[in-house]
Amino acid sequence: MVIVDILMSAAVAATLNASVAPADMAALSFRPFGVSQDARPSALGCTPMDSDKPDSTGQYSCSSLPDANGLFDQYILAYVRDVGICNVVAVSRYLNDDQRGTTTREIYKEVASLLTEEFGPADEKVDHTASPRFAKDSMFRQAIISQDRQIFQQWANLNSKFPDAQSASVTVSGSAELGLAVYSIFRFADNDSCLTELERQTGARGDDSQ
Numbered sequence: 001m002v003i004v005d006i007l008m009s010a011a012v013a014a015t016l017n018a019s020v021a022p023a024d025m026a027a028l029s030f031r032p033f034g035v036s037q038d039a040r041p042s043a044l045g046c047t048p049m050d051s052d053k054p055d056s057t058g059q060y061s062c063s064s065l066p067d068a069n070g071l072f073d074q075y076i077l078a079y080v081r082d083v084g085i086c087n088v089v090a091v092s093r094y095l096n097d098d099q100r101g102t103t104t105r106e107i108y109k110e111v112a113s114l115l116t117e118e119f120g121p122a123d124e125k126v127d128h129t130a131s132p133r134f135a136k137d138s139m140f141r142q143a144i145i146s147q148d149r150q151i152f153q154q155w156a157n158l159n160s161k162f163p164d165a166q167s168a169s170v171t172v173s174g175s176a177e178l179g180l181a182v183y184s185i186f187r188f189a190d191n192d193s194c195l196t197e198l199e200r201q202t203g204a205r206g207d208d209s210q
Helices: 022-028 102-119 137-145 191-202
Strands: 058-062 074-080 082-091 126-131 150-156 167-176 177-190
Touching: 074 191, 082 191, 102 150, 102 167, 102 177, 137 150, 137 167, 137 177, 167 191, 177 191
Parallel strands: none
Antiparallel strands: 058 074, 074 082, 082 177, 126 150, 150 167, 167 177
């Protein structure tokens, strides 16, 4: 399965200011699906995808997480030993959806709505096709699978609400064999440098786009 650096649960969103008491700061931690940046994959029940060594640098597959959301079927962590978790990718079940992508698009809207409720309006919304014929909704499934159509939303600069967060996003992805799915990614602070170290140690990017 291709791992994409693209995007439910985080802690209560609030603006951090100097008057926040130390006890309250823990409540402002960025915890997508109940995962903290310093969590160990083995403690979350996640399995290494490219190694047989638990809690070594790499990518991990999780069938569930402490605050799993029923919209998603699988979770993938990018983890660097002695650094922490770079990001959490949530993947919905792949669907052999109709050509309009009816069910997948409903899941996408629901995920985007939850993120908007959590983080406010998206900073970026993209729904773009390279070929005019794929702009028709009746060609949605084929357009996504052929990578001719891009559809995603992104929430940037989440560190204004959560000191240990960077950004979050949601997109629709496709596979000729599997169908359509919704991916959502939650990036912890210093995600970029964390992924650079992951690639240095393992050769895997952890943010491969389709």
